[in-house]
Amino acid sequence: MHTGSEIKDVDVFLRGVEIMFEMTEHFPDLEFIDLGSGFKVAYQQGDPETDIDLLGRKLSEAFNKFAKSYKRPLQLWFEPGKFLVSQCGYFVVKANVIKQTTATVFAGVNSGFNHLIRPMFYDSFHLIKNISNPKGTERIYTVVGNICETDTFGWDRKIAEVREGDFLVFYNAGAYGFEMSSNFNSRLKPAEVLVKDGKAHLIRRRDTIDDLLKNQVEISL
Structure with missing residues (x-):
C-alpha cells in the first residue's frame, strides 16, 4: 500500500x-x-x-x-x-565565492543540483550550517550551486558568517540525496563516508573522469 x-x-x-x-x-x-x-x-x-x-x-x-x-x-x-x-545523512560542500549584491549576499559552493536536486526539484527545505565558523555572526545568505542553470539551494538563510573556503553542511540528506544525484553537465558524483563510533569509513569513492567515459564506445566512421 x-x-x-x-x-x-x-x-x-x-x-x-x-x-x-x-x-x-x-x-x-x-x-x-x-x-x-x-x-x-x-x-x-x-x-x-x-x-x-x-x-x-x-x-x-x-x-x-x-x-x-x-x-x-x-x-x-x-x-x-x-x-x-533521512536524518542520518549530511551533505558537505565548500564555499568557493562570496558575492555581495544590492539584493542579497550569495554564497557559491562547489556543488550543484546534480548532487542534491530536492531544493530545485520541489522547493524542499534543507537546514544549512557553517561548520567551519559555527560561532560566527549570523548573516543572510542565498546559497547557490555551480551549475549553469538556476541552481539555488536556499534563499535568505541565516547562517554564521561564511568565508571562502568554509565548509557548509546540509541536513537531512540521507534520503533522496545520492539516490537522486546525476552526472549532469559531466559533473562527478562525490564520495560517501560512513561515520561510526567517531571513525570515518569510505563507503563509496568519488567519481573519476574514467567513470564518466567507461560506457562510451569508440567507433571509426
Whole structure:
C-alpha cells in the first residue's frame, strides 16, 4: 500500500489500512501485508512529524483484531526508508565565492543540483550550517550551486558568517540525496563516508573522469 508521503495524521494512515484489510477478502492466500511508509520527518525546527509511537499502538490494535478474522497467519511489512535514513545523512560542500549584491549576499559552493536536486526539484527545505565558523555572526545568505542553470539551494538563510573556503553542511540528506544525484553537465558524483563510533569509513569513492567515459564506445566512421 502506498498512501502517499508526509503523513502527519496517524488516523489518515489507519483509514488507508482499514481499506486494505477490506481488500483482503478477495485474496484468501496472502502471506503478508505491505503497508509501505510515508512517515513524515522534520526538515526544520517546528515541522510536524509522524507520531510513530502512537501509530504503532493504534496499528497493532487494528492489525491484531483483523488477524483474528483472517484464515491464515499474516506478516506485517513496512518500507520506512526515508524515515530511517533521512536524518542520518549530511551533505558537505565548500564555499568557493562570496558575492555581495544590492539584493542579497550569495554564497557559491562547489556543488550543484546534480548532487542534491530536492531544493530545485520541489522547493524542499534543507537546514544549512557553517561548520567551519559555527560561532560566527549570523548573516543572510542565498546559497547557490555551480551549475549553469538556476541552481539555488536556499534563499535568505541565516547562517554564521561564511568565508571562502568554509565548509557548509546540509541536513537531512540521507534520503533522496545520492539516490537522486546525476552526472549532469559531466559533473562527478562525490564520495560517501560512513561515520561510526567517531571513525570515518569510505563507503563509496568519488567519481573519476574514467567513470564518466567507461560506457562510451569508440567507433571509426
